[in-house]
Amino acid sequence: MLTRDCIDCGLCARDCAFLQRHGGARQLAEKASAGTLPPEVPWQCSLCGLCTRLCPKDLDPAAVMLELRRAHFRQGGRPLSAHRRILAYERRGASPRFSLYLLPPGCRTVLFPGCALPGTRPGRLLELLHLLRQRYPDLGLVLDCCHKPSHDLGREEQVERMFGPVVHFLLAQGVRRVLTACPNCQRMFSSHGGALASQTVYEELCEINWQPPHTVAGTVTIHDPCGVRMRQGTHQAVRTLTTTLGLRIEEMRHCREKTVCCGEGGSVPYVAPGLAGSWTSLRLREAAERRVVTYCAGCVGFLGRHLHAMHLLDMVFAPRRALAGRIFVARPPLTSLNRLWLKFLLRRRMRQARIGQRRHDGTIGLTNVPQGDAD
Ligand code: SF4
Ligand code: SF4
Ligand code: SF4
Known part of the structure; x- marks a missing residue:
């Protein structure tokens, strides 16, 4: 426990301006226990985990900050208005319009590229799919959001309500492995993916000796x-x-x-x-x-x-x-158009796949099952 075991060595605060501003991990934890921590403070921690990695006493200041964020919602708090934009971005990724599950016959592995890559670099995603299909001809694809923003904002119920269905749906469809391109998505599948195995496409590319x-x-x-x-x-x-x-x-x-x-x-x-x-x-x-x-x-x-x-x-x-710095990276609102275009294109290209997407209540259902794949 931080208030009891912290020796105030300051290692965690050496490079962290947040801890320096608030007097260190121990002081923060003491104020939090005493209920005197200003309510805005937990939202100022980047949850990067450097403090946790450096602590010689195996203490976890980042977890204390995340727990305070969670407590805000457990006590009936609402999201801060400052977070409206990031939550709207997350909602869009997990909406019926933007989400897509493409599961070819025999699909056991899916690529989950996250929200940012398909929006900023749709062509790159197509190239990656093509490359990975050489190893997994029945590779599936999921366009959906991992809900890491909600996770980091402390919205546990929202994560359970929205990321839980991703895991359950994939497992129910016979998928056993997820390849991620976004480190945040990887983190979510590692911590909340249940029986789904996961690893990044970077490890995968090494394994195939790219x-x-x-x-x-x-x-x-x-x-x-x-x-x-x-x-x-x-x-x-x-x-x-x-x-x-x-x-x-x-x-x-x-x-x-x-x-x-x-x-x-x-x-x-x-x-x-x-x-x-x-x-x-x-x-x-x-x-x-x-x-x-x-x-x-x-x-x-x-x-x-x-x-x-x-x-x-x-x-x-x-x-x-x-x-040479000559990569075209799309910006909003083009990123949204790119994601919709990808969804349209991939649905057409993978006609033999089972197709699913989010429903308005956040659950995921099949919208198309090719003939002969109705089991
Ligand atoms: S997790 Fe928070 S407290 Fe820890 S190093 Fe990162 S910003 Fe600082
Ligand atoms: S590194 Fe650990 S022991 Fe040192 S001040 Fe930070 S939390 Fe306390
Ligand atoms: S972590 Fe990945 S899936 Fe989640 S919002 Fe960010 S890019 Fe999207």
Whole structure:
């Protein structure tokens, strides 16, 4: 327990502006127990988990902040108005119009690319599907939201109500494995995916010994998204793919398990942009003008405002253009149109698949079962 076991060593606060602002983990926990913590404070923590990783006493300040967010909802609290936009984004991803489940006959594995990749890079998603189908001819595809934003905002009931059906539906349809392209989605399937096995497409590409059609030269550094802080296999796979491309990697001080947030974590930019920006500034200093490879569309978007950030999938499929900074990345409202276009296109291309989507109540149902696949 933090109030009892924290030795106030300050390790967790060394790079965390949030803890520095509020006097440290122990002080925060004491105020929380005494009920004197200002209500806005838990929403200012990025939930990045660096404090938890660094604590010599195995304490978990991030969990304390998440628990306070959850308590807000358990006590009947409503979402903050500042979070309206991110929650609308999440709702859109899990709506009947945007969601899609394509399950070819015999499908045991699905690709779950998340919301950001299909919106910003629809062509990349098609290339990825094509590549993975060489290993899994019956690979399925799910366009839906993992509800990590709700998870991080402490909306446990919403996660249960909206992510639970994803897991149950896939299992009921015979799916046993999920491949993720978004680290946040991976985190959700790891923690809430039940009997579904999951791993990132980056590990998958390493397993199939992916080789680039041609190599490129240059030096990059790697930003590991904090959502997969503890997934050493993912960190290694990303580095293997990067060096396979011919690139040299120079690591930043905060990397792998000790990575830092890009600034977008915990929906902090909506309530405390200065604190979110302190993480981004740290990344900028450590990147020191080197090109940054990362593997979360959100991180690329956030860091990309300040430095040359490249999505690993852009590096895999268009390395020269990615290195030259010539990748077209769609922005809203085009991102929504891209997702709708993908849904239309993929439904047409995979006519032999069982097709499902969300209903208005959040459950998922089949809308089309091809003849001969009605069992
Ligand atoms: S911002 Fe990150 S390091 Fe700081 S308290 Fe929150 S989870 Fe811990
Ligand atoms: S690292 Fe752990 S022991 Fe040290 S101040 Fe933070 S919570 Fe306390
Ligand atoms: S974590 Fe992935 S699926 Fe969830 S909102 Fe973000 S991009 Fe979408």
